[in-house]
Amino acid sequence: MKRRNALLATLMASVLFASNAAAQTSKLVPARETLENLGFVTEWDAETKTAVFKNDGHTVSVKSGDDGFDVNGKKITFENAVYEEENITYNVPVIIGGSFYLPDTELMQAIGANEQEEVQEVQEVQSEKHLDLNDYRLKDIEGITNARQLGGYVNKNGRVIKQNVIIRTGKPSDGTENDFKLLSEKYKVSDMVDFRTDNETKTAPEPTIEGAKNHHIPLNIAGDMSALATDEFMQAYAKASQSGDKGEILVLLAKNKMLPTPQMYRNYFLGDEAAAGYKEFFDILLNKPEDASVLFHCTQGKDRTGMGSALFLYALDFDDEIIMEDYLLTNEANKAVIEADVEAVKNYTDDAETIELAKMMDGVDAPCLQAAIDDMNEQYGSVKGYLKERIGLTDDDFAKLEKLYLE
Secondary structure, eight states: HHHHHHHHHTTTTEEEEEOOOSSSSSEEEHHHHHHHTTTTTEEEETTEEEEEOOOOEEEEEETTTOEEEEEEEEEEEOOOOOEETTTEEEESSSSEETEEEEEEHHHHHHOOOIIIIIIHHHHHHHHHOOOOHHHHHTTTTOSTTTTTOTTTBBBBTBBBBOOOOEEEOOOOOGGOOOOOOOHTSSSSSEEEOOOOOOOHHHHHHHOOOOOOEEEEEEOOOHHHHHHHHHHHHHHHHHHHHHHHHHHHHHHHHHHOOSSHHHHHHHHHHHHHHHHHHHHHHHHHTTOOOTHHHHHHHHSSSHHHHHHHHHHHHOOOOOHHHHHHHHHHHHHHHTHHHHHHHHHHHHHHOOOHHHHHHHHGOOOOOOOHHHHHHHHHHHHSSSSHHHHHIIIOHHHHHHHHHHHHBOO
């Protein structure tokens, strides 16, 4: 959790805070990460949704829905406090990815910290990033999007994932013949796990990789959305699809909330279909030949694949921060297509919220994964608790996964 917030702080580095109560501009920082780096201890009251941070001289409390924060019982209120990112305005304090964000200058002044030294030190810690896409991207795979392997990731116990034993991608049908040859001969793929629905596989059939067994585990994450679709929407979508204009399609999907959201992640990934699907996924992972690799994917390799990767990493005792970074690397891998999506949408609207939502067609957003993780933590005590209770993994299974995938 602590270092996950550091990642989110990095993502928010360009966000500025503007307040009528302060003449200067401050960067927003995650309260927990900032204060823990200054020696505070964190307490969380789930019932009141209040975070309390304590050290020998100060108690800082932040409550969801409040208009400021308390320091030693004194209310620090920010009248009309907002922050803006790409013309989207939010009230402060704001929760991003499960963490409260507060303005750094005002927070440091309130607890008596030295701005010039301690704030700089905290921000340096927050800017730390642990995963570089170039270290994990399969550079010789030309046609398959978001193709990367997890070898080299270091878990909480200092153990490292072996090179080229677990691979995540977008749909392999986009690959070239040379890509398929490399997956067989160089990466020694023994199992291909396809999380796409039947309709998705019909339009882009799974290729045959020599030596690899194909496993179809359909996860219909869009089921919740399609259930909400009106006749009017379906008619408009059919018309937009015929035109082939992606911008028009994205605007329609965004305005009708038909793209991934935190609530969708909660509803689907904690449901029965997802549990059954990921149980089958782990059965495949547990039976991989020692000298081979497992490749798993959906269409863009981001939501269903992203959750599969997160569960795999939690099973092997990885930090929240590494898991979130792995999830968010999709935005780097798909950067060009996400930027093209934005430009296509701008041909139809300049509405900032619509543009942000449209990015979710080919990108991911930290609050989505975090919503599902938070619910697993709340319902099962931890994600590993979810893996034990819903997926059925045993201590022997965890030990076998470590043997197969960790150095």
